[in-house]
Amino acid sequence: MNRRRQLLGAAGALTAAVAAAGVSRAALAALPEPVLQTRPDTMPPLQPATGRPYRPVVTLNGWTLPWRMRDGVKEFHLVAEPVVREMAPGFKAHLWGYNGQSPGPTIEVVDGDRVRIYVTNRLGELTSIHWHGQRLPNGMDGVTGLTQPGIPPGKTFVYEFEARRPGTFMYHPHADEMVQMAMGMMGFWVTHPKAPHPLIEEVDRDFCFLLASYDIDPGSYTPKVMTMLDFNLWAWNSRIFPGIDPLVVRHMDKVRIRVGNLTMTNHPIHLHGHEFTVTGTDGGPTPPGSRWPEVTADVAVGQMRQLDFLADEEGDWAFHCHKSHHTMNAMGHGVPTMIGVDHSGIAGRINRLIPDYMVMGERGMKDMTEMEMPLPDNTAPMMAGQGPFGAVGMGGMFSVLKVRRGQKPGDYSDPGWFAHPPGTVAHEYTGDAPEPTRPAAAPGRGSMPAATPSAPAVEVQIRKPGGGHGGHH
Numbered sequence: 001m002n003r004r005r006q007l008l009g010a011a012g013a014l015t016a017a018v019a020a021a022g023v024s025r026a027a028l029a030a031l032p033e034p035v036l037q038t039r040p041d042t043m044p045p046l047q048p049a050t051g052r053p054y055r056p057v058v059t060l061n062g063w064t065l066p067w068r069m070r071d072g073v074k075e076f077h078l079v080a081e082p083v084v085r086e087m088a089p090g091f092k093a094h095l096w097g098y099n100g101q102s103p104g105p106t107i108e109v110v111d112g113d114r115v116r117i118y119v120t121n122r123l124g125e126l127t128s129i130h131w132h133g134q135r136l137p138n139g140m141d142g143v144t145g146l147t148q149p150g151i152p153p154g155k156t157f158v159y160e161f162e163a164r165r166p167g168t169f170m171y172h173p174h175a176d177e178m179v180q181m182a183m184g185m186m187g188f189w190v191t192h193p194k195a196p197h198p199l200i201e202e203v204d205r206d207f208c209f210l211l212a213s214y215d216i217d218p219g220s221y222t223p224k225v226m227t228m229l230d231f232n233l234w235a236w237n238s239r240i241f242p243g244i245d246p247l248v249v250r251h252m253d254k255v256r257i258r259v260g261n262l263t264m265t266n267h268p269i270h271l272h273g274h275e276f277t278v279t280g281t282d283g284g285p286t287p288p289g290s291r292w293p294e295v296t297a298d299v300a301v302g303q304m305r306q307l308d309f310l311a312d313e314e315g316d317w318a319f320h321c322h323k324s325h326h327t328m329n330a331m332g333h334g335v336p337t338m339i340g341v342d343h344s345g346i347a348g349r350i351n352r353l354i355p356d357y358m359v360m361g362e363r364g365m366k367d368m369t370e371m372e373m374p375l376p377d378n379t380a381p382m383m384a385g386q387g388p389f390g391a392v393g394m395g396g397m398f399s400v401l402k403v404r405r406g407q408k409p410g411d412y413s414d415p416g417w418f419a420h421p422p423g424t425v426a427h428e429y430t431g432d433a434p435e436p437t438r439p440a441a442a443p444g445r446g447s448m449p450a451a452t453p454s455a456p457a458v459e460v461q462i463r464k465p466g467g468g469h470g471g472h473h
């Protein structure tokens, strides 16, 4: 639920905080009251109560920031502040964000809107906001030191510009970016077309989310901000599977998914069961001649992609980043490959020394989805999520597109698991198994003639300088 803080009320928490930082009451009175969000759930689309009409987006595990109309200007109030974000049930992170959450609220405006955004800094260091992708006066671009002084702690700055083209945008700090973005400061921005647009099709459901990555040690709460590549949490809107809500649509809906990437690596976003078209980028709608069907779109660092498709196949369709390490939750990367190693007898002996010890990974890593090894407090399970057929074995950047005939227009509530028609689920085969066909050539040599038929088959052996001797590492 939205929680409105009464700025002028004697007991208002923000009144106290901002007054202590030396902002006059007159200045406070001119500000739109900040709207805060206390829950990490996907909020219903915010239908515009004032201004020109548009079809609002749905922010996955997020919300849209309400505004105030003042003399024809849409006024928003963003508060940069420390937040506690529940990234998945049982796992909370201490992040920095806006208006109570990370990411901050989505801002939705219409092409041609005059927009005024107040930004109050409740962090302990300078910040600013860069409006990623926007056409605007240079001095509104938000680059600390280059186009404006940083916003000092306790102060409020105001940005004002006209939304000059429809499209998909992001906002994020341009002050101590490495730290502030590693801490979760980012948000989505959608500028809707003011009239039917030849390159922007009207859709029934329009989802958006930001890709973010964090490095939070199991059992701790705060991201390590010096990490450049070796992140251990891969998030959509600062949520990780199974904490990411499903994308619920009605069968035959036209669906749009907008994705922005504020991590340090690219993410091939993959949808099962349907083909989509990239209809827009960070630069705006794409011309029809540049569009082709695909099932995976790579979203590079700093990019946005707008994916459109017709939801014409019922079911529960996986939707995820295709980098397999990005559909896992917190883990050390130093885990050795144990497949094929026989641990029989070892665990029992170690248990006498370390009662909770478990051998992991000798049949693959899927065992870990079912393991009951005690985790430190406040740790996301490495791979989790229960489906109707058992453990899904996924974490991180993974969700489910749920396509249902019975879903009402505008209803985003979770319909539960798909009821498969009889005979349409892969199942165990219990008849006679035919012999698998094998190539006629010598095993392991394919159909090419062997170059040295008499050479014995050996495994690669590496002799290291200094006499060390062993396998590859």
Ligand SMILES: [Cu+2]
Residues within 6 Å of the ligand: 234, 266, 267, 268, 321, 322, 323, 326, 397
């Ligand atoms: Cu990824």
